[in-house]
Amino acid sequence: MPTNNQIAEVAALVGEPSRTSILLALIDGRALTASELAHAAGISPPTAxxxxxxxxxxxLLAMEKQGRHRYFRLGSPKVASLLESMLSLVAERDATVSAIRTGPRDRDLRFARSCYDHLAGSLAVAIADRLETMEMIDLADDGGTVSEKGQAFFGDLGAELGAAGQQGRRYCRPCLDWSERRPHIAGRVGSGLMVCFLERGWVKRQTEGRVISVTRAGERAIVEHFGIDIVRLRERQDRA
Amino acid sequence: MPTNNQIAEVAALVGEPSRTSILLALIDGRALTASELAHAAGISPPTAxxxxxxxxxxxLLAMEKQGRHRYFRLGSPKVASLLESMLSLVAERDATVSAIRTGPRDRDLRFARSCYDHLAGSLAVAIADRLETMEMIDLADDGGTVSEKGQAFFGDLGAELGAAGQQGRRYCRPCLDWSERRPHIAGRVGSGLMVCFLERGWVKRQTEGRVISVTRAGERAIVEHFGIDIVRLRERQDRA
DNA sequence: ACCATGTTTCGGTCGCCACCAAAACATTGC
DNA sequence: GCAATGTTTTGGTGGCGACCGAAACATGGT
Structure with a gap:
């Protein structure tokens, strides 16, 4: 069986402390630069x-160039799932950690979390999906755009997206979500959207971690403005 | 985060070709001796x-002494699940392998398979469960027993379990199933049971691999003798 | 054009670990 | 008890790879 060596190869890659740190730093779907990862792993840039x-x-990683930076993220959801499998195994061995707390929190994390300065998780993916099919936005690696219809929409929401001319390289970028397969909205638009959600009290940051929770008012507002039913979305996630 | 190093440790253990071979040789839940594993990995006994x-x-492994042999098996279902996660990842990278074939076959493998000379999988676990609650058998690491009621039951079935006095160390042993959490029946009784199932045409070996399929006649017979509904059991497995 | 910053390549050192042979240990069977 | 077989310990060798500093390369800003 040739797969034998391939598995060993993958596991050996994961099984080196510096590389483990790198991979774990990326487990929430963010894309980090080479030097950020070097720092996270506590090693020099060359080694990283x-x-x-x-x-x-x-x-195991995917990369995209962005000026003089290189952004790295996990190569596929299966990589994230492999890391989770490991986390789950060591959690089991520990037996000190309460398995009860990681369970629900994990589900919450998959549903809505912050990713740098924008929203991520099932909710964020649903929003991106919706806005794209409504032709409000156009997600693209090299910048993306917001249509006139979209600008009016965001204006109604009171979201600050910067001047229209400002649509630079990081304006309306897709950012791959590891718990889903689809991208959510990053860049200036993603950031403005999260600020708006927070300011209007639709969502709240948890005191610790990156979990974001949707308020009652948020549930109503989101179904009204986006046509997304939080409760049904949660159910759909739990089934998967 | 201290878990970081723990993950690296686990992955490093898996990420060594010889050890990978050892773990993969045990993925179906069998327990193998040290020298068998040495041979499987292509290394000398000391190294193994x-x-x-x-x-x-x-x-990552559990062991039990048995005379001058030491039988090793995977330490927990999570270990198997980790290995599967790796298999799944490398399968994705290959893109040559048809994902269609591994899917259903995998499900069948979880449902019923041979494990050395006895049955394993959901079905085998259900049978062990049933026979134990009916007080037909008593599974124990050091031999186990078959009650009088059980002996009558196996007699009716026409299963050959050897003379009653023969109940040695490997008579009615539990064998941990990796796809389930519970044990199935190994030893003389487990072996006799599988022979009986095959002879009466209740189950059939697939031409390749360890998959065992249940025949139409088998479905009827199993619900009659064991009170186990194959169809519902399959459904329950698919939901999990 | 030049400098600043981020990233990779190069060269060389050091430590860890997989490996085996031989020997010690354990267990069974006679 | 002794011989046979399975397993682990010991001792020693060899090679791979993680690491960093210095230098080369790439890109953006001024």
Missing amino acids: SEHLARLMDAE | SEHLARLMDAE
């Missing part, structure tokens, strides 16, 4: 670069 | 012994 190259070779 | 000791330390 070598690790990153290896992880890329094995397709 | 060292690997096995490490895997034991990390609780």
Whole structure:
């Protein structure tokens, strides 16, 4: 069986402390630069670069160039799922950690969380999906755009997206969600959207971690403005 | 985060070709001896012994002494699940393998398979469960027993379990199932049971692999003798 | 054009670990 | 008890790879 060595190869890549740190730093779907990852792993940029190259070779990471930065993220949802499997295993061995708390919190994390300065999770993906099919926005790696219809929509919401001319490279970018397969909205638009949600009290940050919770008012507002039913979305996620 | 190093430790253990071979050889829940594993990994007994000791330390393997042999098996279902996660990842990268074939076959494998000389999988676990609650058998690591009621039952079935006095150390042993959490029946009784099932045409071996399929006649017979509904059991498995 | 910053390549050192042979240990069967 | 078989411990060798500093390369800002 040739898969044998392939598995060993993958596991060996994951099984080096520096690389483990790198991968875990990316588990929530964010894309970080090479130097940020070097810092996260506590190693020098050259060493990090070598690790990153290896992880890329094995397709455990994906990369996109962005000026003089290189943004790395997990190569596929299966990679995230592998890491979770490991987390689950060591949690089991510990037996000190209460399995009750990680369970629900994990579900919440998958549903809505912050990813840097924008929203991520099932909810964020649903929103991106909706806005795209309504032709409000156009997500693209090299900047993306907001249509006139979209600008009016965001104006009604009171979301601050910057001047229309400002649509630079990081304006309305997709950001791959690891718990879903689809992208959510990053960039200036994603950021403005989260600020708006927070200011209007639709969502709230948890005191710790990156979990975001939807308020009662938020549930009503989101179904009104976006046509997204929070309760049904939650159910759909739980079934999956 | 201290879990970081723990994950690296686990992954590093899995990420060594010889150890990978050892773990994969055990993925179907069988328990193999040290020398069998040495042979499976293509290494000398001393080297295997060292690997096995490490895997034991990390609780990735469980061991039980049996005379001058030591039987090793996976430490918990989560270990199997981790390995599966890896298999799934490399399968994704390959893109050559048809994902269609592994899907259903995998489900069948979880439902009923051979494990050495006895049955394993959901069905086998259900049978063990049933026979134990009916007080037909008593599963125990050091041999186990078959009650008088059980002997009559197996007699009716026409299953050959050897003379009653023969109840040695490997008579009615539990064998941990990786796809379920519960044990199924190994030893003389488990073996006799599978022979009986095959002879009466209740189940059939697939031409390749360890998959066992239940025939139409088998479905009727099993619900009659064991009170186990194959269709509902399959449904329950698919939901999980 | 030049400098600043981020990233990769190069060269070389160091430590860890997989491996085996031989020997010690454990257990069964006679 | 002794011989046979399975397993682990010991000792020693060899190679791979993680690491960093220095330098080369790439890109953006001024």
